[in-house]
Amino acid sequence: MPGTLTRPELTAADRCDRCGAAAKARAVLQSGGELLFCGHHARAYEAGLRDVQADVQQDEQ
Ligand SMILES: [Zn+2]
Structure with a gap:
């Protein structure tokens, strides 16, 4: 389960x-690759990321 790994x-x-x-x-x-997004682009790509079952982690700030 890639999403369960602890990341910095x-x-x-x-x-x-x-x-x-x-x-x-x-x-x-799912491939193990990572993408970083600002708040704007995280929202812009949210649906697409869900489609490919990416695990999206939001910064808590
Ligand atoms: Zn951006």
């Missing part, structure tokens, strides 16, 4: 893969 917290150094803004969410794909 997002930091200020983590950037959205789409626009370069501060990352607020990490999507872990």
Whole structure:
């Protein structure tokens, strides 16, 4: 279960893969790959990420 792995917290150094803004969410794909999204793009890609059963972890800040 990839989603159960403990991963490091997002930091200020983590950037959205789409626009370069501060990352607020990490999507872990079934393939094991990771994508980082700002709040805007996390919402924009939410449906698509669900479609591919990605595990989306929101930053708690
Ligand atoms: Zn973005």
